[in-house]
Amino acid sequence: MTPRTARTALIGRSGELDRLVRVLDAAEGGLAGVALVGGDAGIGKTRLVTEVRDLAEDRGFTVLVGQCAELGDSLPYLPLVDALRGAAEPGTAADGALSAWPALRRLLPGADPGAAGAAAGALAQQQLFGSVLGFLSELAEGRPVLFVFEDLHWADRSTRDLLVFLTRMLQRERVAVVGTYRTDDLHRKHPLRPVLAELQRLPLVTATELPPLANDDLAEYLATIDTTPRSVLGNVIGGVVERAGGNPFFAEELLAAAAMCDGMPGTLSDLLLSRVEALPDQARHVLRVAAVAGHNVDHDMLRDATDLGEIPLEGALREIVSRGLLTTNRSGYAFRHALLQEAVYDDLLPGERTRLHGTFARLLAARGASAAELAHHYQAGHDLPGALRASVEAGRLATEVGAPAEAHRHFDRALEIWEHVADAERLTGTNAVRVALSSAASAAAAGDYRRAVARLRRLRPSLDDPLLISETDERIAYYLTDSDLGAGMVEAARAAVDVLPPGEPTPLLARALATYARAMFATSGTAVRDLATRALEAARAAGARDAEVSALISLAIVEEATGTVEQVEELLDRATATRSGDLSIDLRAAFHQARVRYEHGELDAAARTADASIELAARTGLTWSTYGTDLRFLQFLIHYASGDWDTAERVAAGFGVRVGMPAEAHLSSFALFIEVGRGSDAADDRLSWLRPFWKADERDGQADYLVIYMARGLAAEQALWRGDPETALAHVTAVVDALDPFDPGLIRICATGLWALAEGAAPHDARERADDLIERARWSAVNGPYGPRLELGPEGAAWLLRAEAEWHRAKGTAEPEMWRRAAHAFGFGFVYEEARSRWRLAESLLDAGDREAARTEWSRAVETADRLGAAPLRRALETLGLRARFGAARRPTPAGGASGQGAGGQGAGGGLDALTSREREVLEHVAAGLPNREIGKLLYISQKTVSVHVSNILAKLGVASRTQAAAIAHRQGAAPGE
Incomplete structure (x- = not known):
């Protein structure tokens, strides 16, 4: 939080201020918002935001302000550090909240970024981002929060990434984020331009550009x-x-x-310099020295850099401040406007600029300043040894605080000047190979795998040490595998193993073997098993726990395809019991353990593992890391399957609807289970946001197969509940085409497609389509990526039985026993799917003439549907009950806020207003006395689809026969000719 000085009234900006105040209003009411304020230098951005800060403080907001600086590329997270430094005042609520987040405390001056519990690289950044989100959320529980990022045109890459993360992750927190930037600085290739373009498409973001003031x-x-x-x-x-x-x-x-x-x-530059030239010589000298320091300068630093005594310095500063060129702050002085500092700095002679940067480097080094700031001054002062030493140290520190993009930049700058510095290894305490490996690791951690691989491939020909060659090849293979770039990963992994001399196992050998196993996953299970086994043995012998856990996970994944459940669980139990020392690997092991338990029907054990792991992720700031996110959707699925839909819905509320990235789309897709199951209209909005992710990407021609599987699979179910089997079958076809033939998820999708065919989807080759879908399901059930499956989990087995029953229903040969077996198979704990199977079992029993048994199954399914708030299933059961004359079952208000829209609109007894336009068309023909076959011909739909529409019409009108429905149509003027 920065102090403010007196200022004039805000003039000519009422519209822009109103837009920003609306963002504050929304945050105060529990809806997070982001405002981006752009405009030319000097147009009044800071003045406007200062007004907003005042209003926020008057309304009780906690206000955090961070300032980017022109050194932004060198100093990671500068505005975050600036804001945290202001928040860390003892006794404040912000300081109390900050104490719970070690990853943020490590950013503050004097802290050790490499302290115990600190992650590194990409994981450190995920930890930091999660900690910022947690810190803001915790603060907002007491008072709403305004977080201001000033001068984003100077922001470093990591700060830009943080802004994007907060914009996407903040949902219902009482947090407003405001960022300012200069539009006249954004040249065509400026790195902020694509960030602004991405953010301004999001509904959470309010974009405001300040125009020139009217005369x-x-x-x-x-x-x-x-x-x-x-x-x-x-x-x-x-x-x-x-x-x-x-x-x-x-x-x-x-x-x-x-x-x-x-x-x-x-010109403006001439104008600013004319005011500088009007200063006395000593004051002009002080201002020029201050310009080299940057926007802000400490008093003591300025005294030493100018080499003036206190009295002469104070006299010069008094003159400068009185003319409004510098302002005072808590630690020293700041230029009244960044444009003034830039103009003075640009007017320095080259030699003068070099000399002053050297002076600041020497003074900052004596004061223990940050390595990044030292690197900047050494570089500008042409002190290559100093720049090299500081750049290597700055890269190391940036890695530790979770700023991989800046770490890569520092390491690369060090490599650029390495050959020009004598005795570079002694100065830095390392060698060029290590720096190149660190540069590649930082690039990979920042998501730039191509740059990481390119850096290592440039390094590779210069190496002659087998250990360094192995390490380099292993990293190339690892980055290629992680990035799905593919080409060359197996060859690099093999070379990393083959080049090592025989002898005692080492951690390097263990990691090389583990990476080789990962690279071979697309080939054969036998090869992966052999390599992972060798990696496991080497890791144990060498004490490399990270490689040991990775090898155990790889072995478990292979066993899933070819072994037994007991073998898989035993391997994952060992993996989770062996702490690797790497939080990312430990969370990965926990995720797979919880996933396997869930998929094999051990829902209570799966829930315990997921809950404990999510708690660990939250405690370490990794809630939004890759496996932290995976564990959250797994937690959702466990609650969904076990029938605790209200809890599942609360979990899904944090998944977000308006998604813009694949990871967000994956998470959002899972919420469809509840929304489609409850017949919520929210599913339509979610699907509209997910649709771009199931289409082929223009860059690589590929769509996101996980979103296709989740979102389109559930869109198919939604279409079926709404009586549209043709649309459902189109979705199913797209999913089948996208999945690998051995993917067990194919079984569920095929079952959904067979449901569509049974409901009357009428492609010309319906019988062949049904046979094709069941054969695909059967093949996937017994074949994995490496050959025959030894065992299929209980959920997969249950879905296969469902698919078999739907296949027979589509062919008209279904028997009650088929549905009874499916219902029993889902009885391991999958409450909703068991109820859906009992619905079909009741229908089949009724067709077979066993009315009492049908009523029993129907009642059990109704009870479950009511408890879950599964409105579409409840309406389908109601339709069946009307047909069977079971009598009306008690119909409670749907749980979880279900809208009642879905399979049948507004429920039984809703009148003609409850009917869809298609259902009204069908009713007109029913009222005219036409049979289903004739109605189908007139409307170009199948006879079975007409039957579904008629059943929905009877349920919505609350009648038991076509005659009664026709009577209502005549009374309410919906019959032909009326």
Whole structure:
């Protein structure tokens, strides 16, 4: 939090202020928001945001302010550190909340970024981002929060990534984020441009660009400047307004210049420098030295850099401050505007600039300044040994605080000057190979795998040490595998193993073997098993616990395809019991253990593992890491399957609807289970946001297969509940085409497609389609990626039985026993699917003439549907009950806020308004006395689809026969000719 000085009234910005105030209002009401304020330098962005800060403080907000600086590329997270430094005042609520987040504490001056519990690289960044989100959420529980990022055009890559993360992750927190940036600085390739383009598409974001002030507003603004003599103002204000082009800062400077001399300089730079030139020599020297320090400068630092005593320095500073060129703050001085600092700095002679940077480097080094800041001054001061040493250290520290992009930049700068520095290894305590490996690791951690691999491939020909060759090849293979770039990963992994000399197992050998096993996953299970087994043996012998856990996970995944459940669980139990020392690997092991338990029907054990792991992820700031996210959707699935839909819905509330990235789309897709199951209209909005992710990407021609499987599979179910089997079958076909033939998820999708065919989807080759789908399901059930499956889990087995029953239903040969077996198979704990099977079992029993048994199964399914709030299933059961004349079952208000829209609209007894347009068309023909076959011909739909529509119509109108429905149509004017 930064202090503010007195200022003039805000003029000419009421519309822009209103937009920002609405963001505050929303945050106060529990809806997070982001505002991006752009405009030319000097146009008034800071003035507007200062007004917003004041309003927020008056309304009880906690206000955090972070300032980016022109050194942004060198200093990671500078605005975050700035904001946290202001928040860490003892006794404040922010300081109390900050104490719970070690990853944030490590950013503050004097902290050790490599302290115990700290992650590194990509994981450190995930940990930091999760900690920022947790910190803001915790703060917002007490008071709403305003977080301001100033001057984003100077932000480092990691800060930009943090802004994107917060914009996407903040949902219902009472947090408002405001960022400012200069539009005139955003050249075509400026790194902020794509970030702004991405963020401004999101509904959470309010974009505001400040235009020039109108002439009347600018004149009124100038008239409020108390220091301006009225005589001068009256004489020159017209000319100032005309020259200023609506820019308040330019206008102020023009007015000040007009007060000092005749005429006005031609450009803004000339104008600013004319005010500097009017200073006494000593004051002008002090201002030039201050410009080299940057926007802000410490008093003691300025004294030492100018080599003036206290009395002369104070006299010079008093002159500078009195003329409004510098302002005072808690630690020293700041330029009144960044444009002034830039103009003074650019006016320095090259030799003068080099000398002053060298002076600041020497003074900062003596004060223990950050390595990143030292690297900047050493580089600008042409001190290559100092720049090399500081760049290597800055890269190391950036890695530790979770700023991999900046770490890569520092390491690469070190490599650029390495050959030009004598005795570089002694200076840095490392060698060029290690720096290159660190550079590649940082690039990979920042998501730039191509750059990481390119860096290592440039390094590879210069190596002759087998150990370094192995390490380099292993990293190439690892990055290629992680990035799905593919080509060359197996060859690099093999080379990493083959080049190592025989002898005692080492951690390097263990990691090389583990990576080789990962690279071979696309080939044969036998090869992966052999390599992972060798990796496991080497890891144990060498004490490499990270490689040991990775090998155990690889072995478990292979056993899933070819072994037994007991073998898989035993391997994963060992993996989770062996702490690897790497949080990412430990969470990966926990995720697979919980997943396997869930897929094999051990829901209670799966829930315990997932809950404990999610708690670990939250405690370490990794809730939004890759496996932290995976564990959250697994937790959702466990609650969904076990029938605790209200809890599942609460978990899904944090998944977000308006998604823009694949990871968000994956998470959002899972919420469809509840929304489709409860017949919520929210599913339509979610599907509209997910649709772009199931289409082929223009860049690589590939769509996201997981979103296709989840979202389109559930879109198919939604279409079926709404009586549209043709659309459902189209979705199923797309999913089948996208999945590998051995993917066990194919069984569920095939069952859904067979449901569509049984409901009357009428492609010309319906019988062949049904046979094709059941054969695909059967093949997937017994074949894995490496050959025959030894065992299929209980959920997969249950879905296969469902698919078999639907296949027989589509062919008209279904028997009650088939549905009884499916219902029993889902009885391991999958409450909803057991109820859906009992619905079909009741229907089959009724067709077989066993009315009492049908009523028993029907009642059990109704009870479950009511408890879950499964509105579409409940309506389908109601339709069956009307047909069977079971009598009306008690119909409670749907749980979980289900809208009642879905399979049948608004429920039984809803009148004609409850019918869809298609159902009204069908009713007109029913009222005309046409049979289903004739109605189908007239409407170009199948006879079975007509039957489904008629059943829905009877349920919605609350009648038991076509005659009663026709009577209502005639009474309410919906019959033909009325």
